[in-house]
Amino acid sequence: MRVETLMTTPVLGILPSASIGEAIRTMLSRRISGLPVIDESGALVGIVSEGDLILRGEFGTESNASWWTQLLKGSGQLASEYVRAYGRRVSDVMTTDVQTIPPGAPIAEAVKLMQQHRIKRLPVVEGGRVIGILSRADLLAELDRLITTPQPTPDDNALKAAIEKSLATRPWGGLIDVQVKAGEVHLTGTIFDDRERRAAIVLAENAPGVKKVVDDLVWMEPISGTVLAP
Known part of the structure; x- marks a missing residue:
């Protein structure tokens, strides 16, 4: 699955000269x-989000560094922080170091970027133009579709084979036995950690x-050999 299949279009953006209101x-x-900030030429120049708008002088939540920290930061950095806390234009408060992604990238790459940078949208x-936005909400909508869409029902033998194949790929699945009757799965065997x-x-x-x-797995404590039934 690729980004272009889930992204939201058309893009709702805002000019850097717009007011924060x-x-x-x-x-x-x-x-x-959040909103992508797009200049008159159509180029992405930043992004403005809820997080950019809550550290404000109006709330008393702006940065109040100690005198020692202020000395280390220097006047230029302190001036920039003042503008972010009191500025009235989107360009004053927007984040300019924006993570982006191409439309052909796999969804896994997008999720990795979101996790690494703790962001909600990409x-x-x-071609240098914003053609869509991929947000966490887009991912959740697709997840909901995937888990609620009815799937073809295989026969018991096919179902048993599919579960056994999947278990074989897991480091904790090697000693689990599977039986299936009329779509009801019966799990037996041994596990060595109850989280398994x-x-x-x-x-x-x-x-x-x-x-x-139906869970009939037996938990064996690996050091003592104590067996605990479900």
């Missing part, structure tokens, strides 16, 4: 948490066609 009203009315850029129990159940529940999972 306009940015706030746009975000509130559209129920979004402008999708092609829930993992095995989740794996079985995710197989298309499973109606119920």
